[in-house]
Amino acid sequence: MSPRDSSRETAEDTRRPVLPPEQQDALRRAVRLEWTTLAVMAVTVAVVGLTTGQSQAMKAAWIEDCLSLLPPIAFLVASRRIRRPSDRDHPYGHHRSIGVAHLVAAVALLVMGTFLVVDSATGLLTAEKPPIGIMVLFGQPLWSGWVMIAVMAASGVAPVVLGRKKIALARTLHDKVLYADADMNKADWSTAVATIVGLVGIGLGLWWLDAVAALVVAASIISDGVKNLRAAVRGLTDARARSYDEKEPHPLTGQVEEHALGVRWVADAAARVRDEGHVFHVELFVVPRPGQDPPAVELAGLRDSVRELDWKLHDVVVALVPEVPGFQAPR
Template identity: 30%
Template sequence: MKRYEELKKGESGAWLSIGAYIFLAAVKLTIGYLFFSQALVADGYNNASDIIISIAVLIGLRISQKPPDKDHPYGHFRAEHISALLAAFLMAIIGIQVLIEAGTTLLSANETEAPSMVAAWTAAGGTVIMFFVYRYNKQLAQKINSQALAAAAQDNKNDALVSLGALIGIIASHFHLGWLDSLTALLIGLIICYTAWTIFRDATHSLTDGFDEKTLEGYRNTIEENEQVHLLKMVKARQVGSSIYADVTIEVKPTLTVKDSHDIADQIERDLRTKHNILHTTVHIEPKKEDK
């Protein structure tokens, strides 16, 4: 039940992101269009796309909290990955749209006018707000060990940097370099597309049961610390939402009783849960092979 309670706590971070993004997207798009700043408009669209990500994280957290049922005996933790994939596709569409608009302006022969400093102050405010949202979600993600929320926090940090870039572009355009505003918008579009790609890559990696080899090495070291384990034959793991499931095969003395073997398996499960926060471990025990 602890894992479900942690997922519930993670909702506060998703709601905070949604509220911040709705506010910033509305303000930046309004100011950007009124004061002719393509960089700020692009930043606003970036925040609008982030609303989708935050909603996807929230939906994923909500569905993941559903307990196992007849059709889902392992629970619903993979819902986080599915929602992340949908968010990645929508983000890519928005990013491509920003690239097209910014690229068209850059390639046109028309001289672009430097946007008002109101746009610069708006970008500065967005930078500060997203930095504090990032700090909150990062700390919450570490507290509840949520990879989905950690990814959202990373996205919050990227948004703070995007707003900072928009601020720099707007200010630079006042030094008779109006095209820098459009160039900044182009770079923001690239950042949106790149973020969409990284979310897609990570989600598909988890959905196809990909797992980090260095992390597995840590699991091996923990298991091999158990003196009752004669040989660690295999350890595998997969990411299911924010949770980890592991499969372990070990060899022990053939003279051990069933109870003793069961106690060893229980100890391995506890060690992996305590040291690596693995939700569920299946331990298969085999007798030590006799030396020939």
């Protein structure tokens, strides 16, 4: 096999379908869930916006609901771009669209959370007392706060259900944008509870509870923003590949190295794994045993066997080296 033929084969391999059947099915279900989320959140934003009034907590909850539209939109855009094959201008494909979408959603969360903290803190320091009036419903006077409480209680149910469904799909797809969206959805109940506490506080004459509840919601938004911004930047700067929930280094790095060390002609091996979104790019450095000079077909065989370990190992490069790079973390 000539070097040109080998490189052509590798290029064609990287153009294979990115996701196997199970993950393709999971992606289709995730897309449907995100469209459902957009529909549900659009209705929620409209209803909450109509009942917000002068409450700081309701205003914060409404803005958080608006921000909840960003991760689904980012996911849907990225899920279309990753289908494009690699080309000369994009030799690694378009998988990093997932990371870019993650970064956009994280920055938006952080900016709006900071704005809400400043706005809510200003209202608290200036002792701004939000008025909640009376509305007429079916000919009967009704405190508007009861309507707001009912709206908030109802708005927290659907996102929690959708979030739990997305968690399982995020694990199957190794999708950090979907996981971040699911995590936000699951936490929506705390926003609803905090807002309800603020509204009850207004009704009891404890006007400051409304601003405090808004600060709690804003702090939750900032926490989500910081956590996701850290994860997005780590991924885009080629840090060590981690699990979909960012809790630990991904075990595939160690598995790739152990697999390579099991090959008869390999004396030492170290893997450099880059998280491209759903899939990983692997640079496997192998040191041959003394007297061994493996031909190209052996290297191709090792590459193919590594790719068989897991569907996420989409693009694998095997390099013969006299010693493993010194910067590699100890196994």
